[in-house]
Amino acid sequence: MAKEKKLVESITSRDVDFAQWYTDVVREAKLCDYSGVKGCLNYLPNGYAIWENIQADLDQRFKETGVENVYLPVMIPESLLQKEKDHIEGFAPEVAWVTHGGMEPLQERFCIRPTSETLFCDVWSKTVQSYRDLPKVWNQWCSVLRWEKTTRPFLRSREFLWQEGHTIHATYEEAEERTVQMWRVYRDFVQDDLAIPVVSGRKTESEKFAGAQDTYTIEALMHDGKALQSATSHFFGNAFPDAFGIKYADKNNGLHSVYETSWGLSTRIIGAIIMVHGDDSGLVLPPRIAPVQTRVIPIAQHKEGVLDKATALMDALKKAGYRVKIDDSEKSPGWKFSEQEMLGIPTRIEIGPKDIENNQVVVVRRDTREKIVVSMDEIETKLGEILETIQKEMFERAKAHLDAHxxxxxxxxxxxxxxxxxxxxxxxxxxxxxxxxxxxxxxxxxxxxxxxxxxxxxxxxxxxxxxxxxxxxxxxxxxx
Amino acid sequence: MAKEKKLVESITSRDVDFAQWYTDVVREAKLCDYSGVKGCLNYLPNGYAIWENIQADLDQRFKETGVENVYLPVMIPESLLQKEKDHIEGFAPEVAWVTHGGMEPLQERFCIRPTSETLFCDVWSKTVQSYRDLPKVWNQWCSVLRWEKTTRPFLRSREFLWQEGHTIHATYEEAEERTVQMWRVYRDFVQDDLAIPVVSGRKTESEKFAGAQDTYTIEALMHDGKALQSATSHFFGNAFPDAFGIKYADKNNGLHSVYETSWGLSTRIIGAIIMVHGDDSGLVLPPRIAPVQTRVIPIAQHKEGVLDKATALMDALKKAGYRVKIDDSEKSPGWKFSEQEMLGIPTRIEIGPKDIENNQVVVVRRDTREKIVVSMDEIETKLGEILETIQKEMFERAKAHLDAHxxxxxxxxxxxxxxxxxxxxxxxxxxxxxxxxxxxxxxxxxxxxxxxxxxxxxxxxxxxxxxxxxxxxxxxxxxx
CATH class of the missing domain: 3.30.110.30 (C-terminal domain of ProRS)
Structure with a gap:
């Protein structure tokens, strides 16, 4: 039991020092750490696996609305970045500059993309001619770089992972509609899949994205009462594409401007998951995006038949479509419980000699610690119900916290x-x-x-x- | 019919000028194009969708062997790149250097990663202490940059997409086994999913990766008889991790070196798919990784009921798990056929008034142009069989070509x-x-x-x- 205490004691209490608690959870759950490259993070397996699930779910929601994925270069020539005045003013102070390629100094320096509006517009300026080429509804999953001075895991770092969607349309109305549509996709995703309630609306002039005409945002409330901007969707009108000379011919060969949008969600959202749901025992992950949804923990695993039965249970649950792992290490059950709680795995399934005798298992919820005895014959369906309940109640608790604040x-x-x-x-x-x-x-x-x-x-x-x-x-x- | 001819005539014949044929197919199938950033490509929706399917399939194969995904920084400090002598000699001439961040010159310049052995070793040098921390079996999907002088779509460009796996192990044998295991994963993936037969083996000293002790490769043969290195797996021994001071303590607290591997496959492989399977009508995609497996093309779609029936067919096939689209545009059927062939969609399903009357559809194979009449009642199962046959016969044809050469x-x-x-x-x-x-x-x-x-x-x-x-x-x- 000494070891078990140590694991929990390695994190500061959330109500004593929230910032320290956050840092402790990120470290102990091994989500990310600082790399040898100043201001840049290493996204470690436990943290990156969360991002992979976010990607998978959100990407599917995107594709259902007709989004196509692409990949454009990591570098932007300075002359291209300068084409839209407000944009360069917003980003020039915080980009990194590539000045040498191979052994040679470059004739024109390139910045590492801080965002890619300019690159998307550059492609379209060369390929969009007719109304038949519209709309373009593109997205890329990539990293961007902004030369931040102070950094915090997930919340602010020089390089971060995100998706950036960029679209152009024949009409003002269609572009505005797309801006609002993607804002709603984010809201639904964050509320339904991450169990994080938000307030949402438009940004004021001073808080808008550099070069945008309108910025729509979703804002979540962390446990400490601070807000976190969780995703944004921007409407550019035609100023931006006009600066790049993008025009299309209508059916009668009349030339027109196009209307642009862009929208993004980044690895910051992992910070929100931690700060909305986490507690003094560590991370609490919503079942829909948890890399592991249940961990099978054998009790008295040295006793005959226990490990076999636990492994068979894991295999059956895996086959039924759950993301499941077993902890059959030599650690004590108490230590295993603490570890599963620290990692935020939504449920654990305890299975020991007595459970086997009674043809049952004990499911323990991470969020409430409630213990639920389930017949072995019903576990494959019951587990799904329990995970759905956790997802729903995590949202309800966060919503109650938001409403109270x-x-x-x-x-x-x-x-x-x-x-x-x-x-x-x-x-x-x-x-x-x-x-x-x-x-x-x-x-x-x-x-x-x-x-x-x-x-x-x-x-x-x-x-x-x-x-x-x-x-x-x-x-x-x-x-x- | 004039239009139809035009589409096919827009590409050079494969046997007249293979290099020009390749360029034409890449352009007409809209897979990628040159960006405004010299030597860098835009991966367009049709090309990127192929990469997404490659990623999904290969990533699953990786994970089945215990691989965990991570993401490490895009920049590498010069001092870190220099830690292993052979490695820096191999890469220094072809990296891009970041010298300014924000408004300030940097104290130490960073290169944009050409490959990330040094970053992975840096993480492990700080986190690996005991035998309990081993092995580490990590991978990242990212882009890398190498300052190439001449470029060709997919085959050689300054920035390209790839995955790079990096592992460390307690013993020489285990690391060597992992090197060979991943080499075999590549071989199976390329042969089974991409229908590309390969010859495989070790590289000679002069062709090895910079700093590696052994490099294993799979080599495919293009239609023009030239070879394409399609994936490599490297065994580093302990020289590389030793240079970074990575040591682990065994159960008795004795300190030991670790043994390292790395392995990668890049967007080059899309070039191989084009050059192994393509023909004078354009791309031919293997069904397992084709973004669209069948395109439903209504014949005489203005006639009553045709479009409804075609759409219902698409919906039924989608529900049955196929990747399917419908072409209900105003273009002529002939033009639609040419377009489907150019894009390499493995099958099209023609459905017109007579077919509806006879409760049948006509499935046309892209690879052989064989027309197969299928009863409407059986299409959901028959289509799967046809796609499997195409996959199998595409491999067999490529294998016969390889063997003959x-x-x-x-x-x-x-x-x-x-x-x-x-x-x-x-x-x-x-x-x-x-x-x-x-x-x-x-x-x-x-x-x-x-x-x-x-x-x-x-x-x-x-x-x-x-x-x-x-x-x-x-x-x-x-x-x-």
């Missing part, structure tokens, strides 16, 4: 005291001016506008900050 | 005349000296040693080139 403010005093008392989202009216966003950030110690929701409440007629007529209701929060 | 030589005269008469592989004895490899290359106009097979024939006692005692039988060939 949304409040309203109609004065700055209220806003400041709300942010002092508890973290979370605060709904408040806003005049539309960036000066008030800056003022609110300063007075609350860092709360920024997170989004303008689709359905705005009318809390008051005036801006919470300056008292001038209000234009929108905004969700405010301190963000990662 | 393997000959033997016991003198330089024979070797030279064989390479003049026909391309292909020539088996000949070799003394083990690099000088003879150089001489053979010079005299045959470019034939290099491709591999020393597992089972060597004894063709003569002496080297085909210098007449000194022979050490090995070698497969020689002109390679891409």
């Amino acid at each position: 949304i409040s309203e403010a109609t004065s700055m005093e209220e806003m400041i005291s709300e942010f002092q008392e508890k973290q979370g989202f605060i709904k408040a009216m806003w005049c539309g001016e960036e000066a008030c966003e800056d003022e609110i950030k300063a007075q609350t110690g860092g709360a920024s506008s997170r989004c303008i929701p689709e359905k705005e409440d009318h809390l008051s007629d005036v801006c919470v900050c300056c008292g001038k007529p209000a234009k929108h209701m905004v969700y405010w929060g301190k963000a990662y | 393997i000959s033997e030589a016991t003198s330089m005269e024979e070797m030279i005349s064989e390479f003049q008469e026909k391309q292909g592989f020539i088996k000949a004895m070799w003394c083990g000296e690099e000088a003879c490899e150089d001489e053979i290359k010079a005299q045959t106009g470019g034939a290099s040693s491709r591999c020393i097979p597992e089972k060597e024939d004894h063709l003569s006692d002496v080297c085909v080139c210098c007449g000194k005692p022979a050490k090995h039988m070698v497969y020689w060939g002109k390679a891409y």
Whole structure:
């Protein structure tokens, strides 16, 4: 039992020091670590396997809407990056520059892609001529590089993994529709598969993506009450593609501009999974994206027949379509339990001599620790039901936490005291001016506008900050 | 019909100009094109979809052998790349250097990874301490960059996609076994899923990977008789990990070196698929990795009921697990046939008013153009049988071509005349000296040693080139 204690004690309590707890969980669950390359992460097997499942599920949702995957170069020539003014202003300060190839200095330097709008537009400028070539609905899974000064595992690092979707359309309406469609795909994916409830809406002018006309976002609330921007979908209008000279001919040979969108979700979302669901024993993974959904742990495995029966159980569950592993190592059951809990595996199945005698097993839920005795004859169907229940209840608990941390403010005093008392989202009216966003950030110690929701409440007629007529209701929060 | 002719005529005949045929097929099937970044490709939807299927199948084979996926940084510090002398000598001339990050010059420059042995060893040098930490069997799917001077679609480009597996083991034997195991995984995958027969064996000293002790290769024969190295598996012994100071403690706390392997397959293999199976009508894809396995083409689709029936057929086939699309565009059937053939879709299903009347459809094989009338009631099972037959016969045809292009030589005269008469592989004895490899290359106009097979024939006692005692039988060939 000494060892078991040690494993759990190796992580700080979540309520004592949330930041340290996060770092401890990432380390002990072996999700990622810092590489020898400053600011860059190694995505280790346990962390990368989560990303693989996210990829598989999200990619299928994309493809159902007609998305095609591609891969464009990792390097962007400086002249290409400079074609759209707002874009280069946003990204130039944080890119890495390639200046030498082989033994030679380059005539023009290349940056490592921080995002690929410019490359997609470059391809289309050479290949799109007619209305028959539209729309283009492309996506790539890749890594991007942004020269960040401070880094945290998954949340901020110089290189991170993501998908970036890019589309062009014949009409404004179709492009806008696609922007909103992908925003909804993200929301459904994050809520249904990751069990993370979100608030969602448009970004204010100051929080928009460099060069975008509109940015739609989904925002999740971490256990410590801070917000995490979890995915964004951008509508560019035609300014961006116009800068690249993309035009199409309609049926009567009239030339027109195209309308562009882009949308992305990154490995940051793994940070959200940890910070929404994790507890003092480690990670808690939603069953739908857990790399392992159940771990079979034999009890008194030296006794005759136990290991055979446990292995047969694993094989049967694997055959039934579950992601299942067995822990038949020489460690004590207690140590094995702690390890399974640290890794966030949604269930473990305990099977010992008495269970075998009674033709049963004990399923233990990771999220609630509830023990469920299941007949051996029913385990193949019951396990699926238990996993579905876990998925559903994980969402419900996170939703209750989110709802309990949304409040309203109609004065700055209220806003400041709300942010002092508890973290979370605060709904408040806003005049539309960036000066008030800056003022609110300063007075609350860092709360920024997170989004303008689709359905705005009318809390008051005036801006919470300056008292001038209000234009929108905004969700405010301190963000990662 | 004019249009139909145009599509086929847009590609050069394979026997007239093979290189031009290849370029034409890549362009007309829209697999990839040159990007605005010199020497780098855009992997377009049709080409990338093939890579996605290759990834899915090969990744499953990897995981069945216990491989875990990870992702390590895209950049390697120069000091890290320099840790193993042979390795840096092999790669330094062809890497791209990052010298600036954000607005600042870097203290140490980074190269964009040309391969990641150094990064994997760096991780392990910090995390592997005990025999309990071994083996590590890791892989990553990523892109790598090598500053090539001349480029060809898929076959040679500055950036390409690949997987690179890296492993370390407690014993020499276990590492050697893993090297051979992955070599066999590649062979089985390429033969079974891509329908490409190979010759396989070890590389000679001069053709080995930079820093490796042994390199195992699989070599495919293109339709023009040239060889293409299709995947390699390297055994490093302990020199490489020793350079990084990786040591493990055994049960008695004795310190030992570890033994390393690496193995990779890249998007080059798409070039092999094109050049082994393609014909004068375009691409021919093996059913197992074809992004679309059948395209339903309605005949006289304006007639009542045809489109409904064709769509219902597509839905039924999709439900039955096939990758299926319908072409219900306004183009003529002839044009649609040409397009399906150009894209290499393994079958098309023609369905018109007469077919509907007779409760049948016509399945047309892409590879042989054979037309098979199938009852509508049986199509769901019959299509699977037809696809399996195509897969099998594509391999058999490629195998017959390979076998017909393997000959033997016991003198330089024979070797030279064989390479003049026909391309292909020539088996000949070799003394083990690099000088003879150089001489053979010079005299045959470019034939290099491709591999020393597992089972060597004894063709003569002496080297085909210098007449000194022979050490090995070698497969020689002109390679891409």
